[in-house]
Amino acid sequence: MVAKQPHLELRTSPHVKRGVTVERIMLNVVLALLPIALFSVWQYGLSALALIVAVTLTCILTERMFNRLGSQAGSLSDWSATITGLLLALTLPPSFPLWMGVVAGFIAIALGKALFGGIGSNVFNPALIGRAFVQAAFAVSISTWAPAYAPHRFSEFIPTTFTMPFMTPADIADWAKHALDGFTGATPMARWKFETYFTPAQDFLSGAATASAGETSAILILLCGAYLAARKFMDWRIPVAVLGAAALTALAFQIYNPERYPDPLFVMLSGGLMLGAVFMATDMATSPVTPRGVWIYGAIIGVVTVMIRYFGGLTEGVMYAILLGNALAPLIDQYTQPKVFGERAKVKK
Amino acid sequence: MAIPGQKIPSNIDELLEGLWKQNPVFVMVLGMCPVLAVSVSAVNALSMGLATTFVLVGSTLLVSLLRNVIPREVRIATYILIIATFVTVVDYLIQAISLAVYDALGAFIQLIVVNCIILGRAEAHASKTPPLRTVLNALGMGAGFTIGLLALGSVREILGAGKLFGVTLFGPDFQPWVVMVLPPGGFFVLGAWLLLFNWLKTRKPQAAQPAEGHVHGA
Structure with missing residues (x-):
């Protein structure tokens, strides 16, 4: 929300303010999350990148949709939906199918944030609401782990990443053993x-x-x-x-x-x-x-x-x-x- | 026994009341216990809806016929007795028709006796209305309840098992959303339907009269 500055501002103390706004705090949190996201991409390769991008985009689009539909406070420019998306993606296994990530992102913003009235009104951490939902819905996929530092991680995706929506992801145990020796999963x-x-x-x-x-x-x-x-x-x-x-x-x-x-x-x-x-x-x-x-x-x-x-x-x-x-x-x-x-x-x- | 000055609704209105304007599930939010517990699949939802409709129609008819005989002081006990009779009938009926459905519905068939929709209809409508109109009203209410249950049951069965009425929809590779057949799934789906209907309702008056935007009878 960008409010027009009035020419004369009459208010009680404090008169000297630090320029801390919601946008600024949130932007700094995003900046602090970026190294962690980059490190996970370096570890897990293309699949982690795709997951982070997909989940974050879903969160942003869902936020946009609810801003259009309802009359809630907050907007995309406050970065909070981006944080939710990044955090949520970072808590998911790198081999998580993208369509489940999209479900998690939608639930996180819709159920965890928008229904309570938008930024600042949510009772629970939205990213964790999204994760709790997919934990309850897709218990197997969320506890299937892919190996870190697989040799071909920047040239190929983990097979489960592009599972067709609503379909069960394939078993990656054989692929993981092939990708990295001695991987137990x-x-x-x-x-x-x-x-x-x-x-x-x-x-x-x-x-x-x-x-x-x-x-x-x-x-x-x-x-x-x-x-x-x-x-x-x-x-x-x-x-x-x-x-x-x-x-x-x-x-x-x-x-x-x-x-x-x-x-x-x-x-x-x-x-x-x-x-x-x-x-x-x-x-x-x-x-x-x-x-x-x-x-x-x-x-x-x-x-x-x-x-x-x-x-x-x-x-x-x-x-x-x-x-x-x-x-x-x-x-x-x-x-x-x-x-x-x-x-x-x-x-x- | 109409209140003077109040418009007596027509027979069609009586029938339609429960379907949309006073839908037991989506508007009155009554009888949530069976709605949430039984709507795991479309078949269960349909059987529960039909069973409730049967009890609703039978008991309101009997209450309406006896409305001038029942003493005011013991009316609730009498209603419960009448309702319990019909619940017993429906309990044995379902057992005879399909034991599988009977096992799936479990205690919720017997619990129809304490379903507040039925007692509410008996007290608020049947006890002051002639038989034909009260039966029409009960039919509408029962149909509305069945539709509400089906709406929940279909979504939960489609997402939770990839099926509708037991027919596989998406092939063998479908990933079931386990949470949808668990209790939280019932609350999620009910909440989503309520959200949709409330959203539609608030949109309508805004479009019709943008100046006022006032909803009556909230």
Whole structure:
């Protein structure tokens, strides 16, 4: 929304403003996401590129459609639909068929954002709504993983990418074995859960571990998050609380039984925890605003993530943990209202 | 027992009321329990709709015939008894016609007895209206309910299984949307239909009278 500047502006303080607008914050988040997206394209090749482009375009077009149909606030120029699209694509497996990606993108904006009234009014993180939907609808495709650094990744697509709409994607196990020797197709977390195999930490840092498109580069995610936090476009307390709570919970379990439970570093680096903690839990519209509330919110997400991973049926729990945290955010805000300056404690009768 | 000054609706209006203007599913949003639970496939939806229509027509007819005999104080209990009789009939009927459908619908056939559409019609319409008109109204309501169930059931069966009335539509390679046959799918599809109908309704008055844009009877 570009409002015309009146010649004389009469208003109360603050009179000196930092030029921070929604557009500016969102553009910076897009910039911070681009290195992660580029890294995933470098790892997974053409298929990851096609997926990112398709999902982001769907989100933008859906946003445009709802802006035309309804009378909601926000527009394409605020970049928020682009962020949703990028984030959503980065949480999907690189071999995800494009038509399912399009479904996920449409659901993310339509159900996760437009129905609530557009930007700033959404209760849940739109990208995670889209992912939760395809997780429930296409459970097999969303847990089929392709190898990173396949030799022909820039000259050929993963066979499942161009599956006909509404059709089941082909099995890529044979193709994956052919593409990369010794590829097992299981994520580090699945290998831990079902085989008690601990993937070494350097695999996560180099991005060699099997995962969703944008989850593999913990260092890159941290660097991009640090940029946003340094420019104060993101609340640094949230990722610190999420990762800290997850690490502490994992540590407690490891002390209890070191042979069964992995070390805190594994928990922090594996799966989508890093991406979720830095880019999704910090969504301004769906996280609490009070300083104390932010810590509680982050801690809940961290603990719930580890609980789902250890005791749930799924191997990954970040998505549901953040959605649960989103749902609790208004309640947390209500109970952590700071005391107004000069207010006295109520006298107990 | 018309209120003085109020226009008595014609027989056609009585029939059409439930189909569109007061559609039980899309306008009144009544009887959601069977709507969401049973609309997994078109066949289930159709059987549930027909069963409910049968109970609706039978019970409103009986209530209407007995409307001057039933004491006011015990009317709800009497209605329930009448409805329960017809539910028992339909329960055995479905069991006799198709055991597969009976198993698929499960407890929801017996639960027709507490369906608020039926009790609502008995209390609000049949207890004050002569038999012919109340039967017409019940037929319209039943048809509207069946259409609503079918609308949900078809979408859920097409997306959730790639079939319609058990006939495969897209060949063997179809990717089923598992979520559509799960409970959340029912809410998604119902929400989408409500969105569509509300959107159509708000568009119509805007096009007809752009100056006022006022919707009556919201």
